[in-house]
Amino acid sequence: MVTIKGFYFEFVRIMFTFTMIDLSSNTFQGDIPDFIGSLSSLRELNLSHNNIIGHIPSSLGNLMVLESLHLSSNKLSGRIPRELTSLTFLEVLNLSKNHLTGVIPRGNQFDTFANNSYSGNIGLCGFPLSKKCVVDEASQPPKEEEVESDIGFDWKVILMGYGCGLVVGLSMGCLIFLTRKPKWFVRMIEGDRHKKVRRSTRSTRKQGARRS
Numbered sequence: 107m108v109t110i111k112g113f114y115f116e117f118v119r120i121m122f123t124f125t126m127i128d129l130s131s132n133t134f135q136g137d138i139p140d141f142i143g144s145l146s147s148l149r150e151l152n153l154s155h156n157n158i159i160g161h162i163p164s165s166l167g168n169l170m171v172l173e174s175l176h177l178s179s180n181k182l183s184g185r186i187p188r189e190l191t192s193l194t195f196l197e198v199l200n201l202s203k204n205h206l207t208g209v210i211p212r213g214n215q216f217d218t219f220a221n222n223s224y225s226g227n228i229g230l231c232g233f234p235l236s237k238k239c240v241v242d243e244a245s246q247p248p249k250e251e252e253v254e255s256d257i258g259f260d261w262k263v264i265l266m267g268y269g270c271g272l273v274v275g276l277s278m279g280c281l282i283f284l285t286r287k288p289k290w291f292v293r294m295i296e297g298d299r300h301k302k303v304r305r306s307t308r309s310t311r312k313q314g315a316r317r318s
Contacts, residue, residue, distance in 0.1 A: 126150035130176065134158060138177075143168040152176040154200065162201075164189040174198040178226075182206060186230075191216050202226045209239050 107116050125147045134156040142151065143165025150173060151166075158180040166175070167189025175193075178200040185208035186201065196215045200223055207229030210216070217233075224230050231239040 126152070128152040129156070131155040136160070138163050138166075138182075140165045142166065145169065146171070148172055150174040150176075154178040154180070156180055158182060161185075162187055162190075162206075166190060167192050169193065171195055176200045177204070178202040180204055185209075186211055199223045206230055210235065 107114055125145075126149055128150070130152045131154070134153070136158065137160035138153065138158060140163045142148075143163060146168065148169050149171055151169070152174070154176040155178070158177075160182065161184035162177065162182055164187040166172075167187060170193065172193050173195050175196060175198070179202070182201070182204040183206065186206060188211045191211050191213040194214050199215075199219050202222060202224060203226035206224070206227040208231075210224060210230055210232040212233060219234065221234050224235060231237045
């Protein structure tokens with residue numbers, strides 16, 4: 107008798123084309139060994155109803171033909187590895203009644219599993235559970251849209267500054283030519299020129315006196 111995807115089947119003989127591990131309902135303890143991830147032909151893994159502790163190894167994401175994964179009723183902790191979302195043949199997932207925490211991964215088959223796949227893990231949050239995840243926005247990097255909007259705002263300020271300066275400069279130039287050299291502007295320019303001429307004359311006289 108073999109339990110496959112929640113159903114009981116009786117096999118008269120061992121089928122060599124069918125590969126599975128069913129060690130459920132024992133008193134096994136310890137961690138799930140990483141080497142299980144190297145069993146590339148494994149189609150079902152059932153370790154439910156034991157006393158297994160530790161984390162779910164990310165190496166299980168290498169079981170590319172895995173169709174059923176039962177790890178319920180253990181003492182597993184930590185997060186659900188995101189690598190498991192690469193199991194595109196996974197039809198049945200049962201991680202219920204553990205001590206798992208964190209956000210439930212999204213993508214591929216993980217978007218099809220129901221709530222009962224994760225029930226009994228009070229630390230889990232996110233789809234498909236009704237419990238939403240609380241994310242610290244301060245620790246999150248700014249979104250690309252926000253960065254682009256900030257850059258766009260800075261460029262707008264710079265362009266506005268250049269535009270205002272150009273308008274003021276053109277207005278002053280037009281005013282000067284239309285009023286035919288305003289007296290205050292001419293005095294300012296000629297005053298600067300006279301000062302420069304006086305300074306150069308004084309310096310020339312001083313140099314001549316020193317040579318004599």
